[in-house]
Amino acid sequence: MSEQREQWGSRWGFVLAAAGSAIGLGNIWRFPWLVGQYGGAAFVMVYLAIVALIGLPVMMCELSVGRASQRAPFKAFSSVGGNPLWNVIGWMAIITGGFLVLSYYNVVGGWTIKYMIESLTGLMDVAAAGESGSFFGGFLGKNHEVVAYQVIFMGLVMLFVAGGIGGGIERTCKIMMPALFGILIILIVRSLSLPGAEAGIEFYLRPDFSKLTGEGILAALGQAFFSLSLGLGAMLTYGSYLKKEEHLPSAAAWACGLDTLIALMAGFAIFPAVFAMGFEPGAGVGLTFITLPGVFAKMPAGMFFSFLFFLLLFFAAVTSAMSLLEAAVTFAIEKFNLKRTDAVLVMGVIIILLGGYSAISLSDKNVFEGAVEKVAFEEGDRLVIAEDAEKIVVEQVERIAVRSFNHPTILGKDFFSAVDDFCNNWLLPLGSLLLCLFVGWFWCEPASKEVTGDGKHSFSWLGMWIFCVRFIAPVGIIVIFLNALGLI
Ligand code: PHE
Numbered sequence: 001m002s003e004q005r006e007q008w009g010s011r012w013g014f015v016l017a018a019a020g021s022a023i024g025l026g027n028i029w030r031f032p033w034l035v036g037q038y039g040g041a042a043f044v045m046v047y048l049a050i051v052a053l054i055g056l057p058v059m060m061c062e063l064s065v066g067r068a069s070q071r072a073p074f075k076a077f078s079s080v081g082g083n084p085l086w087n088v089i090g091w092m093a094i095i096t097g098g099f100l101v102l103s104y105y106n107v108v109g110g111w112t113i114k115y116m117i118e119s120l121t122g123l124m125d126v127a128a129a130g131e132s133g134s135f136f137g138g139f140l141g142k143n144h145e146v147v148a149y150q151v152i153f154m155g156l157v158m159l160f161v162a163g164g165i166g167g168g169i170e171r172t173c174k175i176m177m178p179a180l181f182g183i184l185i186i187l188i189v190r191s192l193s194l195p196g197a198e199a200g201i202e203f204y205l206r207p208d209f210s211k212l213t214g215e216g217i218l219a220a221l222g223q224a225f226f227s228l229s230l231g232l233g234a235m236l237t238y239g240s241y242l243k244k245e246e247h248l249p250s251a252a253a254w255a256c257g258l259d260t261l262i263a264l265m266a267g268f269a270i271f272p273a274v275f276a277m278g279f280e281p282g283a284g285v286g287l288t289f290i291t292l293p294g295v296f297a298k299m300p301a302g303m304f305f306s307f308l309f310f311l312l313l314f315f316a317a318v319t320s321a322m323s324l325l326e327a328a329v330t331f332a333i334e335k336f337n338l339k340r341t342d343a344v345l346v347m348g349v350i351i352i353l354l355g356g357y358s359a360i361s362l363s364d365k366n367v368f369e370g371a372v373e374k375v376a377f378e379e380g381d382r383l384v385i386a387e388d389a390e391k392i393v394v395e396q397v398e399r400i401a402v403r404s405f406n407h408p409t410i411l412g413k414d415f416f417s418a419v420d421d422f423c424n425n426w427l428l429p430l431g432s433l434l435l436c437l438f439v440g441w442f443w444c445e446p447a448s449k450e451v452t453g454d455g456k457h458s459f460s461w462l463g464m465w466i467f468c469v470r471f472i473a474p475v476g477i478i479v480i481f482l483n484a485l486g487l488i
Contacts, residue, residue: 007243008170008241008243013174014251015255016177018235018255019254019258019259020177020320020323021229021323021324022227022256023262024105024229024316024317025316027316028263029108030223030226031047031223031263031266032287032288033283033287034219035267035271036274036284036287038211039216040203040204040211040281042211043216044207045207047224050220051228053468053476054432054472054473054477055224056252058230058436058473059252060465061435061469062235063238063239063242063251064447064450065077065438065447066235066238067239067242067248068080068446068447071240071334072090072094072237072331072334072335073089073090073236074331075090076240080443081443081446082442086434089435092430093232093327093431096232096427096428096431097328098328100427101324101419101424102351103419105317106150106153106352106355109157109314110148110149110152110359112153112313112314112317113149113314114145115289115310116314119307123293126293128297128298132297133286135293136286136289143360147360150355154355157321157325160172160318161326173322176315176319177315180312180315180316183311183315184262184266188268190269190273191270191272192268194272194277194299196278198272200271201268204267204268214483215484217480221476221477221480222425223424225424226423226424229323230432231429231430231431232428237326248453249459277294279294279295293306296309325344325348328347328351329344332346357415358416374392432473432477433474436474440466440469440470440471440474444466444470448462
């Protein structure tokens with residue numbers, strides 16, 4: 001079986017593909033939004049510590065189980081000699097990553113296409129008039145449009161993944177990743193050269209630990225796993241295509257390092273500009289889609305920079321989505337013996353359907369918020385109640401009643417936000433916790449052999465790595481969980 005398995009064409013092919021998986025919406029959309037929301041530099045420091053002490057060791061675990069087993073995650077653990085019960089980690093990974101995360105990921109991927117096109121058409125005028133918030137809300141309210149963009153995005157990803165490992169995934173990443181880097185540099189130079197950029201740099205680099213909360217630390221943990229593509233079987237799957245001769249720790253270090261570098265760079269592209277243009281950094285999910293167009297609209301040649309930015313986001317999203325789909329496709333190929341193209345088709349369609357649900361759940365919320373604005377609005381400093389307020393309220397109550405029957409919310413959150421929060425903050429760390437327990441306590445000898453290529457590659461941090469996998473990572477994850485639950 002292992003002879004027929006595809007492999008990465010070169011070390012760089014792997015590093016770029018792994019970095020392509022890791023570098024994504026997580027770095028450019030989610031990281032800056034969390035930094036803005038959870039207090040700036042202090043969050044960044046916690047994040048960096050988590051990447052070094054938990055993220056990198058876990059990434060090496062995933063790659064080594066993947067390479068040793070040469071299997072998809074759902075049978076990797078038993079095939080390297082573990083009790084088949086450990087395969088539950090792989091099953092969890094496939095369900096979480098291939099289906100849940102990708103289904104919401106491609107919704108945001110679709111937004112990037114919409115915003116790329118809009119940048120060149122009307123977005124700058126809308127944003128200059130201070131309307132980028134209602135523009136975003138209005139877009140999310142149009143189900144057919146959001147779903148159409150999501151299908152276009154996913155269709156492209158399916159095409160690339162159908163091309164296979166070396167031909168499709170590796171080739172796409174080799175073009176898109178360097179382009180992404182170049183665009184980011186242009187944006188940073190632009191952002192830092194704006195008058196007033198210093199306030200943004202200060203927010204981003206000078207820590208104020210009093211702003212740090214348990215929720216913020218949990219978010220940093222979730223973000224580290226999400227950003228490094230861990231806990232979802234994506235790196236495990238990519239590791240299974242890694243050649244035995246490759247130096248595994250340095251491949252992992254490269255992927256982690258590049259991912260972190262790009263996240264930090266995204267902050268430098270965004271915060272100085274946000275502050276220089278007088279915006280607030282804590283806009284949450286909307287930071288990139290609402291605040292940034294406003295920032296671009298105020299800059300000379302804003303249209304051009306806006307287009308470049310959303311192109312960057314699009315590239316980042318495509319290469320990550322490919323790795324998520326690849327994990328689901330490898331599963332379908334190995335479990336049901338499907339041809340690659342058939343597997344891509346079947347998995348892609350299932351994910352598109354789930355994603356549609358995510359997209360619509362968000363739009364519902366926006367339709368509702370739009371309606372609330374119509375009931376009461378400000379005129380000068382007076383609050384005016386609309387004449388047909390009663391009718392609007394009755395309509396909305398009826399709609400919500402029908403909706404909550406058809407689309408139940410989860411713990412008060414719409415499906416989209418619930419998936420984001422539950423997967424990133426809980427499922428990914430949980431999967432990684434189990435992985436560390438397996439590798440650290442039940443598979444340590446073989447793991448050390450795999451990591452050092454049977455002793456052929458020198459790796460002077462081996463002891464430190466084992467210590468992180470056995471103690472630091474599991475204890476760290478458990479403590480952060482308990483803290484977020486309010487138990488400690
Ligand atoms: N790491 C990707 C990002 O930062 C998301 C991702 C998670 C991709 C898990 C694959 C697996 O956007």
